[in-house]
Amino acid sequence: MPAESLLPMAPLLPVPQSLAAPSAFPFRTTLSLEPLIAYWRERENAPNAGVALLARAIGEQVAEASWVRGPLTDYSVLECNCDLIETLMLAVFPPASFASDISGVVGPFQRRSFYSTRHFEEVMLNKDRIIKQPLNIDMAAMDRQMGLMAYHLVLHRVYGAELPPLGTIVFTVPDYQIGLYRHYGVGFNSDFVTVRVVGEQPVLSPEQLEMLIHNRHRPELWRELLPPEHFELEGFNLIQLVDVTDQEILSELKYDLLERDVLQTPARFEQIQEKLRVLFAQPSLQLGIAAYDEKKRAFVDFGRKINHSFLTKQVQHQSADSSFRLIYDRLLRAKEPLVLKDVATADLPEDLRAQILGLGIHSAILALLPYGNDTVGLLELGTPGVGGLDEFDMDKVEQFVPLFAVAVKRNAEDLQTRVQAVIREKFTAIHPTMEWRFTDAARNLLAQFDAGNRTAEMEAIVFEDVYPLHGSCDIRGSSTVRNEAIQGDLIEHLTLANKVLKKASDYQHLPILDELKFYVTKNLKRLREGMLTGDEANIYDSLKREVEPLFEYLATHTPELRPVIAKYWSNIDDRLGILYKRRKDFEKSVTALNDAVSDYLDEEEQKAQLMYPHYFQRYKTDGVEFNIYVGGTLVENKPFDLVFLKNLRLWQLLTMVEITRRTAALKPTLPVPLDTTQLILVHGQALSIRFRQDERQFDVDGAYNIRYEIIKKRIDKATVQDTGERLTQPGTIALVYAQSREAVEYYEYIDYLQDRGLLEPGVEELGLEELQGVKGLLALRVRVNIN
Numbered sequence: 052m053p054a055e056s057l058l059p060m061a062p063l064l065p066v067p068q069s070l071a072a073p074s075a076f077p078f079r080t081t082l083s084l085e086p087l088i089a090y091w092r093e094r095e096n097a098p099n100a101g102v103a104l105l106a107r108a109i110g111e112q113v114a115e116a117s118w119v120r121g122p123l124t125d126y127s128v129l130e131c132n133c134d135l136i137e138t139l140m141l142a143v144f145p146p147a148s149f150a151s152d153i154s155g156v157v158g159p160f161q162r163r164s165f166y167s168t169r170h171f172e173e174v175m176l177n178k179d180r181i182i183k184q185p186l187n188i189d190m191a192a193m194d195r196q197m198g199l200m201a202y203h204l205v206l207h208r209v210y211g212a213e214l215p216p217l218g219t220i221v222f223t224v225p226d227y228q229i230g231l232y233r234h235y236g237v238g239f240n241s242d243f244v245t246v247r248v249v250g251e252q253p254v255l256s257p258e259q260l261e262m263l264i265h266n267r268h269r270p271e272l273w274r275e276l277l278p279p280e281h282f283e284l285e286g287f288n289l290i291q292l293v294d295v296t297d298q299e300i301l302s303e304l305k306y307d308l309l310e311r312d313v314l315q316t317p318a319r320f321e322q323i324q325e326k327l328r329v330l331f332a333q334p335s336l337q338l339g340i341a342a343y344d345e346k347k348r349a350f351v352d353f354g355r356k357i358n359h360s361f362l363t364k365q366v367q368h369q370s371a372d373s374s375f376r377l378i379y380d381r382l383l384r385a386k387e388p389l390v391l392k393d394v395a396t397a398d399l400p401e402d403l404r405a406q407i408l409g410l411g412i413h414s415a416i417l418a419l420l421p422y423g424n425d426t427v428g429l430l431e432l433g434t435p436g437v438g439g440l441d442e443f444d445m446d447k448v449e450q451f452v453p454l455f456a457v458a459v460k461r462n463a464e465d466l467q468t469r470v471q472a473v474i475r476e477k478f479t480a481i482h483p484t485m486e487w488r489f490t491d492a493a494r495n496l497l498a499q500f501d502a503g504n505r506t507a508e509m510e511a512i513v514f515e516d517v518y519p520l521h522g523s524c525d526i527r528g529s530s531t532v533r534n535e536a537i538q539g540d541l542i543e544h545l546t547l548a549n550k551v552l553k554k555a556s557d558y559q560h561l562p563i564l565d566e567l568k569f570y571v572t573k574n575l576k577r578l579r580e581g582m583l584t585g586d587e588a589n590i591y592d593s594l595k596r597e598v599e600p601l602f603e604y605l606a607t608h609t610p611e612l613r614p615v616i617a618k619y620w621s622n623i624d625d626r627l628g629i630l631y632k633r634r635k636d637f638e639k640s641v642t643a644l645n646d647a648v649s650d651y652l653d654e655e656e657q658k659a660q661l662m663y664p665h666y667f668q669r670y671k672t673d674g675v676e677f678n679i680y681v682g683g684t685l686v687e688n689k690p691f692d693l694v695f696l697k698n699l700r701l702w703q704l705l706t707m708v709e710i711t712r713r714t715a716a717l718k719p720t721l722p723v724p725l726d727t728t729q730l731i732l733v734h735g736q737a738l739s740i741r742f743r744q745d746e747r748q749f750d751v752d753g754a755y756n757i758r759y760e761i762i763k764k765r766i767d768k769a770t771v772q773d774t775g776e777r778l779t780q781p782g783t784i785a786l787v788y789a790q791s792r793e794a795v796e797y798y799e800y801i802d803y804l805q806d807r808g809l810l811e812p813g814v815e816e817l818g819l820e821e822l823q824g825v826k827g828l829l830a831l832r833v834r835v836n837i838n
Contacts, residue, residue, distance in 0.1 A: 077198050077279035078205075079249075081122045082158035082165075086243040086286040087139050088113055088120070109138055122285070126180075129165045140166055143243075143289055153235065153292035157182070159244050159284040160197055174224055174235070174292065182290075186232060187223035195270060200239070202273045205282050206263060208246040210255060214264055221299060222292070230334045234299040240289040247283045297447070300330040304451050308458040311465060314340065314353045327432070330447060333439055337361055337412065339431030342459050343420075350379075350429070353462055361410060362417075362431055378403060378417075383426060388418035388448065392441045407433075414440045418448055420456035428459040484664045487687040488512055512742040513752055517666075517682030518696050520703050521732040521763050524648050524710050526641060526725050527781055529673035536633035536723070538582045541590055544630035545575050547619045548598050554615045555605050567598055591629055636722030641673060644725060647717055648675040648710055655709075659702050663695035666740075666749070674727065679703070680740055680749075697796070704800050707731060707784050708809050711835040715782065728779035729835075732766060733788040733797060734759055758825070762787070765822045769830070772818035778830055786831045787819070794831060801833055811836050 091113075094106040112135050113119055118128050119135060129136055144154060144166075153174055155167030162182045164171070177183050199217070206212045222235045255263075259276055266272050303326055313319045324338040341350045341360035353359065378399070382389060391397045392414055394407050407415065412433035420428040430452060434440055492510050499507035552568045555561075574590055577583075606616045624631040649671060656667050665681035681699055683691030707729045714727040738759060741752035751760050766787050769778040778785050788794050804810045815832040822828070 076160055076194065076201070077274065078160075078201050079279075079283045080159040080161060081283065081285040082124070082161070082287060083122055083245075083285045084119055084139060084287070085121070086245050087142060090142055090243070091139070105141070112138065126163065126165055136166055144168065153294070155182075155290050156287045157290060158287055159241075160201055160288065164290075171290075171292065174233075175222075175290075183224070185222040185224055187221070198270060199267065199273070200241075201284060202270075202277060203267070204241050204244065204284070205246050205277060206260075209248060209252065209282070210260060212260055212264060214267070217267075221295060226332075229332055231329045231332065233294060233329070234296045235292040236295045238289075238291040238293070240291065242289070244284055244286040244288060247285060249281050249283055251281070253277055253281055297330060300326050301450055304454055308454045311461070314359065314458055314462045320359055327451075331432075331434075331440070331444060333434050333436075335435050336439070337431075337433040339429075339433070340420075340455060340459065341429040341431070342463065343426050343428050344463075345425055360429070360431060361412075361433065362407075379429070382417060382419055382429070386419060386421070386426075388416060388445060390440070390442050390445065391415040391417075393437045395437070411435050413437045416440050416444065416448060418452055420452060420459055422456045422460045427456055427463065430455055482666050484660075484666050484685055485514070488514070513739055514680070514682065514684045514741075515739040516684055516737045517680045517740060518737050519732075519734050519751075519759060520679040520681070520699060521676070521734075522703055522707055523674060523676035523730045523767065524707075524714065525674035525676075525728050525730065525767055525779065526644060527728050527779075529641065529725070532723065532725065533634070533637055534582060536637040537587055538578060539633045540630045541582070541587060542575060542578050543622070543632070544594070545571050545578070545590065547622055547630070548594060549575065551602060551605075551612070551615050551619050552598075555609070555612055558609050558611055559605065563601065567601070571598075595628070633723075640721040640723040640725050643721060644714055644717060644727060645671050645675055647713055648727075651710060651713060652677060652706065655702070655706050659699060662698045662702070663691065664689070665699065682737065700796065701800050701803075703731060704784070704797070704804065705809075708804060708835050711782065711784060712837055715835075715837045726781035728777075728781055729784045730767060730779050731784065731786045732763055733786055733793045735788075735790065735793040762789075762822075762825055762828070765825060766819075766828070769822060769828070770820045771830075772820050775820075778817065778819060778832065780832070782837060783832050783834050786833075788829055788831075789827065791829070794829070797831060801831070805833075808836055810834065 091106045091109045094102050095110055097103040097106065116135055119139075123129065140156070143156065144152065149168055151170070152168050153170045155164040155171040155175065157164050164176055164180050164182065167176065167180075172180075175182050196217070203214050203217065207214060220237050222237050223232050224235060225231075226233050253276065255276060263273060263276060304323065307313055307319070307323055307326070310319075313323070320338075320340075324336070327338050328334055328336045339359060339361040341362070342353055344351045350360065378389070391399070391407075394404060394413050394415065397404070399407070410433070413435055414437055415431065415433040417432075418430045419426050420430055430448070432440055432444075432448070489512065492512055496507055496509055549568065549571045552564055552571065556564050556568070570593065574586075578586065602616050602619065605612045622630055622632075624635075649669065652669060652675065656669075659665070660667075663681060664686045665679055666685055667677065667679055669675065669677045679699065681691075681696060683689075711727070711729050718724050718726065738756040739752040740749045743750050751757060767779065769787065770776060771778055778787070786794070786797055788797075798814070801810060801814055805812055811834040813834070815830075817830045817832060819828040819830055
C-alpha cells in the first residue's frame, strides 16, 4: 500500500473516550472500519484462492456483527470484540512481521490507537493508548501540518490532484530501558481514510488548483478555497515507525563536527558524547579525543587548556617508557584500532590494566584518527561494563572516525590561525615587503625573554628614507547623489503608503486613517522641499510601528484593499523592509566603480612590485585611494636607486590615466551615471614611517613629515585660487605639489604621455586656495584623452 506523506502528530489531548483529534484540526472526522470491510469485500473473488477464501469468511463474520458497521464512537466495543478486529487487520498487519513491526492504527488524524503491535504500544502509547508527545516536536506547528496533510488528502481524492510529498519526519522517543532515546522515521498511511463531500462540492478552477498546489503552507488560502465544512473524513490511519537512530546520529555527528570550535567548548563536547551513547545504547559510555602533534611527537591540548582525553591525562604524567606511552606508541606503529572487550583479562601490562580499571573503564576501543598520511589524533571509547564494546562495534566506529579526524585537523588549523591572529594583534597585517623586519624584531624580543628579561618590550619598527606616492580616484558628488537617492525613495515610499490610506478611507471609517494620512502628507510636503538629518530614521520607524501593522489588519478584514496593499508590498525590499530602489542603484554604481578601479589597481600593483618591492595600501570609500612607500630600508638585501622611484611615479601617472578612461567608459552602463576625479600628491622629499603599536598601522614619523599627512587628508577639497573652482574635475588628473622643482619631473612624464596620445595637449598651472593649516600649494591639471 502506498503511504501518504509523513507529517508530525498534533498536540496530544487527554480525551479518554473521545477521538483525541488535534484541537485546531479543521475537518469533521469519524472512526470507521468501513474502508477496511470494503477492502475485503473486493477480494471475495480474488484470483488467489487463499485470499478469496479468507475474504469470504471475513464477510460472513462481518454480516453477523452489526457493531462493526458504520461510525464507531465507543472504543470499548473494539476492545471487547477483538477476534474480528484481529482478522480484519490481517490486511494491514502481516502476521509474519507482527512481532517486529512498530505499527498502530488511529482514527482519521486522531491520536488514540485501538489496535497496534506490541512494540508500537511500548514506544508510542501511554496507559490510555494515546500517542505520547515526542521529545523533538513543536506541537504548535503540528496542528497546522496535520490540517495541511488532510487538505492534501482532500485535494487528491476529490479533485484528483497529484501533490509532491510533504517530507519525512523523525520522532525522538525516550527509551526508558536504558535511560536514553531513539529516533524513529514515521510513515502516516491514509489508504483507509474515505473523504466524503458534505453538501455542494466547492468548484476549483484550474488556476485555483494550481495556486493551492504551489501554496501548500498557506492554510488561510486552503480554508478559503476548500471550506472544511464541505468535507468529512471517515476510516482510520496506519502509523508505521522505523528505527533510524543510527542514521540520524551519524548525520547529526556530521553536522556537529563540521562546526567551528566544537572541540574547544566542553558543553558541545558533552552533546557529542551523549549522541554516541545513544548510538551504542550505552548510557555510561565515555568519549575521549586526543590531538596528536606529529612534529612534537606528543599529544597536545585543543587550545585554551582543553583536553578531552580521559587516558592521555594519565599519559602526560608518565615517563616515556610508561605502559600508557607504550600502548599509544604501539597504536601509532600498527595503525589499527585496539579493542579491549574485557580490560581485566586483556593482554596489557599490569600497571596499565590497573590504571584503566581505576578510571572505571572495563571495556574500550582506541582508534587512531588518520588525515591523509598523517595521524592527527586518537579516539577513545570506554564503558564500565565488561563486553560493553567489542569487535562488532567497529562497523559503527569506522563510520564516524573520519568525521572526528576532520574536526581535529580543522581544530589544529584554527589554532594556528589564532596564533597568526595574535601576531596581527601585536603588529598588523604585515606586508610581504616588510615581513623580514617584523621577524627580526620578534626574534630579538624572544631572545630577551630567553635571557630572563621578562619586562622586555618590542623594539620600535621604523623605516627611514622612504619616498611616498599618493593617489586617489574619488566619485564626484557622491554625498549629494546619495542624499537625493534617499530622498527619492522616501517620497515614493510615503506616496505608496498614502495611496493605501486614501483607498482605505473609502471602505473603513477609522479616525486613525485620517491621522496617518495627515502625517504622511505633511512629511511628503517637507521632503519635497529638502531632507533634514534624522528624517530617514524617523519616517521609517513610523511606517514600521504605525502604518504597516494597519495594512496587515486592512488586508485581512477588507478584501477590496488587497490589490493596493499588494502593490505597496511589491515595492518594498524583502531583506531591508523599506523601499530601496534609487539607493540600490546608487550603491550598485559605486560598487561597480570601486571594484573596477580596485581590480585594475591590484593587477597593476603586482607588476609594479616587480620594478622594485615596496609597501602598498589601498582603501575603498566613495572611491579608491592608495599609498605607496618605497626605499632601500624597506627591502632586505636589495640596493635602491632613484631610477626605481621615477619608474613608480611614471607607473602611477599611467595608472591614473587608465583609471580615468575605464571609469568614463563604465559610466553609461551604471544605473546611476557617476563621474570620477583623479588626484596625485607629489612629494619630493624622503621621510620616515613608524609602526604605531597603539593603532596597529604605519604612520609618518617626525614633526616635519606630519605636514605630508595633513596635506594628503585635505587636498581632495582644494579649490583653484581666485575662482573657487574645485581642483579635481571629471576627465582630468590633478597633480598637487609644494615646490616648483617637484613639477619639473612630471612635465617630462606629461609630455611623454601627450606624445603617445594618452593625454590631451596643454597643461593648466594652478595656484590653490589656502587649506586649513596648509598654504602655498600648487597644481598641474591635465585632461585625459578618453577616446
